Amino acid sequence: MLVIGVAGGTGSGKTTVVQQIVNDLPAEEVGVISQDSYYKDLSQMSYDDRCQINFDHPDSIDFQMLIQHIKSLKGGKSIQQPVYSFAVHNRLEESTTIEPRKVLIVEGILILSQPELRKLLDLKLYVYAESDERLIRRLKRDIVERGRDLEEVIDRYQNTLRPMHNEFIEPSKEFADVIIPTHRRNRVAVELIRDIIDQRIAQDQ
């Protein structure tokens, strides 16, 4: 199995790049897991308390479970991936079955920040966009898709998102094999990654 890690700040375009890569591959050969599914279970807290959590700090993620799940998939076993709701800031009761595939893409802001996790990655990508562009994208997305308002997004950006980005995410760029700029749609970078994946799939046949 080829395991590809895709990191980058919020709004950098990770999900979009992963989608472009996946669209070009046969569905039965590629699986995607998102770091967002591994936010810790906060059921014991009230909604108001959950709203105060720093969701950009590595401690908010159950990396042990994520690492265990990648190891299981590498070992040919399926996993039950938790389902996370941004609307309620919590894990839901249900889970999603993910089957092992030839290619596994693991995507999320902090994917390159954890040494134990990095060891499991065969190819490390960092998706890059300027911070003002990321903030604009995040504002639009969170208001339209995640039920936030302007004040909430700006407050989180200033208090947790920006400092955590500077402390944990931006420095993890040094571990990337390839940095993908997304100030515009970047077809060439996606084709490059696709070629690497094609070669690996062909080798395994």
Ligand SMILES: Nc1ncnc2c1ncn2[C@@H]1O[C@H](COP(=O)(O)OP(=O)(O)O)[C@@H](O)[C@H]1O
């Ligand atoms: N290259 C790009 N140019 C313009 N908009 C983009 C680009 N890449 C992503 N977007 C938009 O920015 C928003 C955030 O992108 P997304 O892929 O969800 O980022 P991430 O997963 O890194 O948070 C989405 O609305 C997406 O359509």
Ligand SMILES: O=c1ccn([C@@H]2O[C@H](COP(=O)(O)O)[C@@H](O)[C@H]2O)c(=O)[nH]1
């Ligand atoms: O309950 C939550 C959990 C996380 N967030 C924010 O999500 C982003 C990470 O997701 P991306 O898709 O990479 O943008 C992170 O910056 C958290 O602040 C949230 O708003 N609510």
